[in-house]
Amino acid sequence: MQLCPHCGYDNYEGVVFCEKCGIALVPVPLATRQFIDEDAHTGTDRLGSDGVLILQVGAEDAPIMVQVKEELVLGRLSAHDGGITYINLTAYGAADRGVSRRHARLLRDGSAIYLMDLNSTNGTHLNGDPLPSGVEQRIRDGDEIMLGRLKVYVYFKA
Numbered sequence: 526m527q528l529c530p531h532c533g534y535d536n537y538e539g540v541v542f543c544e545k546c547g548i549a550l551v552p553v554p555l556a557t558r559q560f561i562d563e564d565a566h567t568g569t570d571r572l573g574s575d576g577v578l579i580l581q582v583g584a585e586d587a588p589i590m591v592q593v594k595e596e597l598v599l600g601r602l603s604a605h606d607g608g609i610t611y612i613n614l615t616a617y618g619a620a621d622r623g624v625s626r627r628h629a630r631l632l633r634d635g636s637a638i639y640l641m642d643l644n645s646t647n648g649t650h651l652n653g654d655p656l657p658s659g660v661e662q663r664i665r666d667g668d669e670i671m672l673g674r675l676k677v678y679v680y681f682k683a
């Protein structure tokens with residue numbers, strides 16, 4: 526068995542993504558093209574049912590990889606609750622960069638992923654444009670999300 530460091534769920538040995546919260550338990554090999562700086566607006570906007578979201582926070586840190594079940598909340602909480610996986614960005618300097626505890630969410634609707642600001646203190650930008658709180662905006666592979674002053678690149682892996 527291997528305990529998920531994120532939610533504590535006891536997964537079977539060899540499972541790549543936590544059965545409960547969807548976060549990758551072991552490093553997942555990535556196609557190199559995903560880290561080439563492409564035009565942010567040419568990526569796919571469809572994520573398959575087993576598709577993985579890759580959240581690249583900062584240039585050097587290992588990306589966070591997660592299978593989106595229903596909803597991710599980006600902020601400074603670690604939890605898994607009723608289909609919602611909370612992604613804790615504290616280790617990336619989130620507090621210093623003005624990230625709220627519940628800052629923004631990513632919601633899956635079929636193959637589409639929507640970003641919504643959760644009335645955060647310092648706001649959310651998508652590809653440089655401010656995202657009004659409570660507005661759902663569809664995102665695509667390669668998009669740049671700013672949570673307060675913390676930059677996160679999002680990649681879709683089929």
Ligand SMILES: [Zn+2]
Nearest residue numbers: 529532543546
């Ligand atoms: Zn887990």
